[in-house]
Amino acid sequence: MMYGVIMAGGSGTRFWPESRKRKPKQLLSIAGEKTMIRATVERIEPVIPFDRIMVITGGLHAAEIKAQLPELRDEMVVVEPFGRNTAACIALAAFKLQRMDPYAVMVVLPADHLIGKEQEFLAALQTAVEVVSQRDCLLTFGVIPSRPEIGYGYIKLGEAQNTPGSTKIHPVERFVEKPDLETAKMYMSSGQYLWNSGMFLWKVESIIRAFDEHLPEISSSMRSLQGAFDTPDEPERIRETYEKIESVSIDYGIMEKASNVLCLPVDVDWNDVGSWVSLEDVWESDKAGNAGLGDVVILDSTGCIVSSTRKLTALVGVEDLIVVDTPDALLICKKDRAQDVKKLHQLLKDQGLEHLL
């Protein structure tokens, strides 16, 4: 059986002031009518019904997630006591699923991404399930680049293998870091590099075998936890386990080391929604490249991104700004500094304004 595992532990600090500690971006509807986590779940629901979808999140957000996704089974909203990076999160999900269904196949998805071509994505899921059902492998979805993006990591493909359908699947030669622009252009024209989307699909037994081999301490800690799943002891036992295990990403801890990693290229209009700038591709734009949510009056301004649904915003003679208006905080940020919005957190703390985080 196929299960969905939604990683919803993100804090979304780069989406301040719209996103706050208690309401990170995956719980907001900044990119459409639905909240991002609800959209993520509904997107896969045609192939994975609600009762086989698990969400891993922090304690601050579990209640809101249950409210936004009342169809989920209670025991499938799993609370991490604190973030311990993606390897711990995925191990927790895998061992919990193994206990429910030793033959489970799991797709791992972040809660805060967008996919424009939903049908193509569902078709890719089906292909991926067929691939992993036939061999012991770890499948990662690689997004075919649509531009020389410097903000993503890339996957370098090896020689294509045939899949059950017509789609090609590739062994992964290596994972590469975010490139500079020159390199990103080369990556794009070569056709050998795909965006590392952080979406995975594998048999639970395959990923557990990989944990056994590459992260044996996480593996044995999580295995000893299995008896406590779905008992009153679960939260406390997870806390104890999390306190002693390593904080490492699934990419670094497993994917870059395992020899059975395969990459399925997908062309699904994927957007990682990494900062306000990524919404430029999502929101409607005018001819001068201004994109926005809300009423905006524009005089001689170009390339701006405006989120202001509660009042009129007027722009005069400005360019490449991000403007985000909320009831208690207003952000104005140069577009090329979108990554630095998270730096405001320390500044706000220093000024005793933690209530605005």
Place this chain on the structure above:
Amino acid sequence: MMYGVIMAGGSGTRFWPESRKRKPKQLLSIAGEKTMIRATVERIEPVIPFDRIMVITGGLHAAEIKAQLPELRDEMVVVEPFGRNTAACIALAAFKLQRMDPYAVMVVLPADHLIGKEQEFLAALQTAVEVVSQRDCLLTFGVIPSRPEIGYGYIKLGEAQNTPGSTKIHPVERFVEKPDLETAKMYMSSGQYLWNSGMFLWKVESIIRAFDEHLPEISSSMRSLQGAFDTPDEPERIRETYEKIESVSIDYGIMEKASNVLCLPVDVDWNDVGSWVSLEDVWESDKAGNAGLGDVVILDSTGCIVSSTRKLTALVGVEDLIVVDTPDALLICKKDRAQDVKKLHQLLKDQGLEHLL
């Protein structure tokens, strides 16, 4: 006796969105705790008591002015049916004052300027009164420039004459238009050019004589109105008069033509508050030259002007912006486009957003 005439007909469109049709900038406290018109009246009150201060304004603002200045006599809040430029406004005041006191001396002040050095200004008023009491002349206050400003008109001085005190007074050689930067620098270094402040002082009989000579139609229309002042007919008679008289500025209609114009140089830290940029000199600035009203958190940003008293504003990597937040409209404008804020009015009208004006 000395009377104050405050011209409060301005619409303050360049201070949108803080200023609105019903609340133009002179009725706001954007530059201090008091509203600008209240500050203007209180500034002269040590030498001109409330009962000798007249305000000329539009019908939309008379009630608010009476509320802000309850000490004024009712008949001293004079309503123009519509704006007819400064010559009409000053003629109306002069003829109304003449009926009350044929020997009146009147100082004419805009309602929306700032003066930092109040004692120096009051001393200049006294000097000016002594000058005009001894001769038939039209006195204009010229502000000694503190920077090569290209946004003001200038007054070119003639040879100094002695005043009753030690201050020099000058005949005006000519009034000159707003200069370019090179010319403004030359003006400043020459010492012969002062800023045209639009503040005047004269005997009522002198300005009426000047109207008789240079704007005889305005003069005769206003003179025929005198019988109606302080009667129930006053508003309707003013309307009839305004409908037929010429719209001309006092500078163009009289000051540039009269031969008896004198200029008193003053150094009083004057600010015409012509646009948001002018508040840069009024509000406190940080080391990076950001000036603001309200809570602002700043990361790598310089030269910004922020008016946001209702919420926190965060700036990241931006420069030379004007940011004005109000409950129903937010303005973000490049500083060198501050004059173009008034252009938003047509845009807002075109978009059916007239209620925000």
